[in-house]
Amino acid sequence: MKITPFAGTALAALLTLSPAAQAHKLWLLPSHTVVSEAQWITVDASVSNDIFDVDRPFPLQGLTVTGPDGKEAPVDHRFEGHRRSGFDAELSEEGSYRITLFRPMYMAFYQLDGERHRRRGDSAEALLREIPEGAEEMRLSEVMNRLETFATVGAPSDFKPVGKGLELQPVTHPNDLYAGETALFRFLVDGEPAAGVEVEVVPGGSRYRDNHGALTATSDDNGEIKLQWPKAGRYHLEAAYSDDRAAHPKADGRRLQYMGTFEVLPL
Amino acid sequence: MRPWLSLLAALFAGVAAANAAAAELRLEVDIPRMAVAEYHAPYLAFWLKHADSGEIVPLGLWYDDQEKWLKDLRLWWRRTGRGQSRPYDGLTGATRRPGTHSVDFSELPALSDLPEGDYQLVVEAAREVGGREVVRLPFQWPATGNKTVRADGEQELGRVQLRLAP
Numbered sequence: 001m002k003i004t005p006f007a008g009t010a011l012a013a014l015l016t017l018s019p020a021a022q023a024h025k026l027w028l029l030p031s032h033t034v035v036s037e038a039q040w041i042t043v044d045a046s047v048s049n050d051i052f053d054v055d056r057p058f059p060l061q062g063l064t065v066t067g068p069d070g071k072e073a074p075v076d077h078r079f080e081g082h083r084r085s086g087f088d089a090e091l092s093e094e095g096s097y098r099i100t101l102f103r104p105m106y107m108a109f110y111q112l113d114g115e116r117h118r119r120r121g122d123s124a125e126a127l128l129r130e131i132p133e134g135a136e137e138m139r140l141s142e143v144m145n146r147l148e149t150f151a152t153v154g155a156p157s158d159f160k161p162v163g164k165g166l167e168l169q170p171v172t173h174p175n176d177l178y179a180g181e182t183a184l185f186r187f188l189v190d191g192e193p194a195a196g197v198e199v200e201v202v203p204g205g206s207r208y209r210d211n212h213g214a215l216t217a218t219s220d221d222n223g224e225i226k227l228q229w230p231k232a233g234r235y236h237l238e239a240a241y242s243d244d245r246a247a248h249p250k251a252d253g254r255r256l257q258y259m260g261t262f263e264v265l266p267l
Numbered sequence: 268m269r270p271w272l273s274l275l276a277a278l279f280a281g282v283a284a285a286n287a288a289a290a291e292l293r294l295e296v297d298i299p300r301m302a303v304a305e306y307h308a309p310y311l312a313f314w315l316k317h318a319d320s321g322e323i324v325p326l327g328l329w330y331d332d333q334e335k336w337l338k339d340l341r342l343w344w345r346r347t348g349r350g351q352s353r354p355y356d357g358l359t360g361a362t363r364r365p366g367t368h369s370v371d372f373s374e375l376p377a378l379s380d381l382p383e384g385d386y387q388l389v390v391e392a393a394r395e396v397g398g399r400e401v402v403r404l405p406f407q408w409p410a411t412g413n414k415t416v417r418a419d420g421e422q423e424l425g426r427v428q429l430r431l432a433p
Binding site (some may be wrong): 024210211212 | 396422
C-alpha cells in the first residue's frame with residue numbers, strides 16, 4: 001500500500017518501467033464512444049488504482065485527436081485539476097477519431113554515493129548532461145508510452161498505423177465492441193506485428209471489487225490477441241513490450257507500453 | 268472467614284492469577300508470495316468481534332504510515348478504523364513481506380478484561396494494486412485448554428492460525 005517516492009508524481013507514473021501490470025494505471029475516459037451525430041465529447045485523464053475512478057492528474061503534453069480524414073480535431077478546455085486532467089474534443093465528421101497521448105522519453109538510472117537515482121527527460125543528450133559527476137552504473141533507457149481511446153460518429157472508419165513504438169491495430173473496430181463477442185486486436189512495434197506482447201485487461205469499477213479481475217493474453221506470431229468481452233462496460237487494456245531498438249546509441253534498450261480504454265456495449 | 272469461604276477465595280484468586288499470567292492469544296499469518304509485476308506488501312488489520320453483542324475489540328494494524336490507503340481495509344475501516352486516529356489501537360507495526368508471521372496479542376490490556384463468550388478473530392488484508400480479503404476464526408474466550416483454530420485465505424492471505432491457552 002505504499003507509494004514509492006518515484007511513483008509519487010503523476011508524470012513518474014506515466015514512465016513507470018514495469019511489465020504489463022502497472023500500478024497507478026493511466027487512462028483516458030471518453031464521455032461517449034459511439035454517437036449518431038456530430039458533437040463534442042469530454043475526456044477525463046487520470047492516474048489511479050481504481051480503474052476509471054479518478055485519483056491524480058497528469059500533464060496532457062503530447063495529446064492529439066485525429067479525425068477520420070487524418071487531420072487533427074479541435075480540443076478545448078484542457079485543464080489539469082487536483083484529481084484529474086481533462087479536455088473536450090470536437091467530433092465534427094462522420095467516422096472514427098483516435099485520441100492519443102504519446103510522449104517518448106528517456107530515463108537514466110545511476111548510483112551516486114551508494115544511492116540509486118533516476119532521471120527522466122525528453123532529450124537523451126540533455127539528460128546525459130544532467131547526470132552528476134561521480135555517478136556510477138549509469139544506464140539509459142528509452143520509454144515510449146502510448147495512451148489511447150477512440151470515438152466514432154456514425155459508421156466506424158479504419159485507422160492507419162502510426163508506425164512508431166507499440167500500437168494497437170484494430171482488426172475488430174474499437175467502437176464496434178459488444179458484450180459476449182470476441183475482438184481481435186493486433187499489436188505492432190514500429191509498424192510491424194509483434195509477437196509476445198503481454199496484455200492485461202481490467203474491467204472498470206475495480207473500486208467495487210475485491211480483486212482486479214484482469215484478463216491476460218500474449219500476442220501470437222501475428223501479433224494478435226483475442227478478447228472475449230464478458231460483459232458490457234469500459235475496459236482498461238495495458239500492453240508492454242521491450243526491445244533493444246532505442247534511437248539513441250547510448251540507450252541500452254526500449255520500454256514500450258500501450259494503454260487503451262475500450263467501451264463494450266450491451267446488445 | 269469460614270474455612271470453606273477462604274478455600275473458595277483462594278481458588279478464585281488462583282484462577283485470576285492464572286488468567287493474568289498465562290491467557291494466550293497468538294496468531295500466525297501466512298502472507299502469500301504473488302507473481303505480479305508490481306508488489307506492495309498488504310495492509311493487515313486484526314480485531315475481535317463478540318458473537319452476540321457485535322462489540323469490536325481492535326487488536327492491531329500493519330501499515331506503512333500512509334493513511335491514504337487505510338480506507339481500503341474496508342471492513343476494519345467501517346467497524347473501527349474510521350473512528351480512530353494515529354496511533355491506532357492494538358499492536359501496530361509496519362507491513363510484512365510474504366512469509367509466515369507470528370503476532371502475540373496476549374499482553375494487550377483489552378484482553379485482560381475481555382468478557383467471556385463466543386468471538387470471531389477477524390483478519391483483513393488489502394494490497395495496493397492487488398486484492399482484499401477477510402478471514403474469520405471463531406473461538407471461545409477464555410479457552411478451556413490449548414486450542415488451535417485455523418482458516419485459509421484464498422488470495423491475499425494464506426493459512427491463518429489462532430493459538431489459545433487458558
